[in-house]
Amino acid sequence: MKHIPLAAALFALPFTAFAKEVPPKTLQTPGEIVAASQPEEWIAISPDDLLVMDIAPDAKGKSRRVIIQLMPAPFSQGWVGNIRKLAAAHWWDGTAIVRVQDNYVVQWGDPDGEDLVKAKKLPEGLVKVPESDYVAKLKQESYVAAGHVEYSRDPEITPLVQENKFLESDPYSRSMVGFILGWPVGSGPYGDEEAWPIHCYGMVGVGRNSSPDTGTGAELYTVIGHAPRQLDRNIALVGRVISGIEHITTLPRGTETLGFYKTAEERVMILSIRLASTLPADQQPRFEYLSTSSDSFAHYANKRANRKDDFYIQPAGGVDICNVPVPIREQKPSE
């Protein structure tokens, strides 16, 4: 099987819009393009890749559930493995959301995690992941093994990518950004085979202490503001919130340094975090994402960058990677 350079992989897809058929004129908005996509362009998310987090009910007694999709190989798998073990051990049950900093992050874990005496004991078998794993080495075999070959598309469209600047002009990585396996990633110079996930809104990462600590995965956070991309390659990203983010973005901001809650009373208790696959089959949430190698995704990304209609008089002529959220939806029960 031919080995396709990463750069072609990253960029081949969003740009097919320039090479192939243009969507019908009636599809004016990104949302309309997504709605008109074909069922086969969607990829089911395995319940084994979903974390179900139930936090204490709100002031009116309404339940609050947040669902997180874990990152696939080859990204951050050491930490993701730890997270599966923590969920299996029910380790998070009774821990809490301890920090909410406006335009930055919501963070949860053991409130006594820094207290050597009171800290909750971690389950056996967690691995210590090296800093080098903040960046993934891409090997074609790993995608084939996972049933994903979406980056190995027709390399003939690469020149079009190079002509179009919109995702190449990322101000952060001095290189390129794009989508692999449904996730926003950055990569090194053209032809490089390294890639790393990007801190967009809703992404979930692993809290840690100063380097060389890399965190276990027991302490997690979600981005709730403008993408803090200075954290890319400095912290492990392990997933993203795909449902219920409003339950945590609306929490009161903490008034201590860095948005930590000042008192124990302000914290929001975590009732449980479970891997969806361990729930009874009829209670497992079912989600799917729009393949980032599909034509509809290419049209959608293009429309995010170049919108012109009754409302938009001046197309942006570009877009940043975090302003192209990957469409994710609940699967219909019939499917």
Add this chain to the structure above:
Amino acid sequence: MKHIPLAAALFALPFTAFAKEVPPKTLQTPGEIVAASQPEEWIAISPDDLLVMDIAPDAKGKSRRVIIQLMPAPFSQGWVGNIRKLAAAHWWDGTAIVRVQDNYVVQWGDPDGEDLVKAKKLPEGLVKVPESDYVAKLKQESYVAAGHVEYSRDPEITPLVQENKFLESDPYSRSMVGFILGWPVGSGPYGDEEAWPIHCYGMVGVGRNSSPDTGTGAELYTVIGHAPRQLDRNIALVGRVISGIEHITTLPRGTETLGFYKTAEERVMILSIRLASTLPADQQPRFEYLSTSSDSFAHYANKRANRKDDFYIQPAGGVDICNVPVPIREQKPSE
């Protein structure tokens, strides 16, 4: 007086860090650099440029005040003028926050604004602003008149700017971004004399209907998520929230299309919006911002782009304009 091209103006300042003295090594974080800045690097915000918005108290009866800084000339002054008239007429009192869409905007105004019969009558004297005013023509005289000459700095440092790519590689404007008079702006190609404000987190804009409507300023919104820069040059930006944003970012998300509240009960009443200069002198809020032409701002922006310390092992090597929020603080009473 020599006429300095805009491009030099935009970029001259944040980059003095590369040309001039480096901050002491002990200033490791952007926050430390701001804290160590000199008093004369801060510019007081006139109470005539501050809107004070009081919304209904929260569930615990705690008051909620949001303070908005209005944009200076030459940006969006037609709408800003309307907003001053609306505040003087107490027009917003009794209107409401009607929309909260996660990762997008909070919007307020007359809930019956679209109802020809029930809509609240607007005050006399509002002007209809043309779409061309989404972009400002820059004239040196306007800055001098306003007491601002911060963009006319030594053009010799421009070459350094051109060598450094971080703010030139903006994915949106196909050109350049920077700061003018303390605000994030985009501009056309090098040497162009047009500029427009950018939709960063916390920026306040003017709701409107389809083009060619440009809105009056009676309906306003604030960005509460990742910068929706497709709106740049398509909507008037008139200011930014500088205090109390947490009172609106934590509001429940609306469940109607576009995050509108489904019922009148969900809306949050606006008690009053006043220009700060119309309040009794001892009740006027006093804020100041770090001059975007100061050395400390340059150091700060540089640190946002290139952080390396006990925590950050991999400097980003760049930053996007909306990830360099302009430092703003309350003035000490003694000042």
